Amino acid sequence: MKLIQPSENTIMDWRDVNAVDKIEYALKHGNYKTRQLAAEALEQIGRPSSIPILLNAMNDKIQKVSIAALNALEALGCNDDLVISITRKRFNWVKELRDKEENRKVKKDKKHNIYRWKRASKESFDRVKEQLKKPMR
Incomplete structure (x- = not known):
């Protein structure tokens, strides 16, 4: 297979003909957008044989790819306790990231009360x- 990045239409065509091996290859070796599309295609195909590759894709550096892999694993409805616990922990991780991002936005939008401080030069003046008003000794 060539290392050319398949387009979205190509991946959708592979999905329609159930070319799981090509989609799995794209999930392993594609760029981030291709990996995301491949994970979504595997979710729609729904073959349990794709679970190991989706478990590897779940730890992807790109958050969108790992979320797509998690969604695919959840859609496959694997009854394995290990897979269920891993996906649950990973979804909690994603939720924590989203909460942190939301808190960051809230803090950024928050208006801070900035009090006007006395200038040191005016105070010393x-x-x-x-002292000049007092009589000298």
Whole structure:
């Protein structure tokens, strides 16, 4: 198989003819968009033989690819306790990332009350003025 990145239409054609081996190859060796599309295609095909490759794709560096792989694993409805616990933990990780991003946005949009502080030069000037009013000894 060539290392050319297949287009979205090509992956959808592979999905329609159930070319699982080509889609799995694209999931392993494609760019991030191709990997995401391949995981979504495997979800729609729904073959349990794709579970090991989807488990590897679940740990992808790109968050969208790992989420697509998680969705595919959930759609396959694997009854294995290990797979269920792994996907549950991974979904919790994704939820934590989304919560952190939401909190970051909230903190960014929050208006801060900035109080006007006294300038040191004005304060020292007033102190010198007061000392000059006092009689010298």
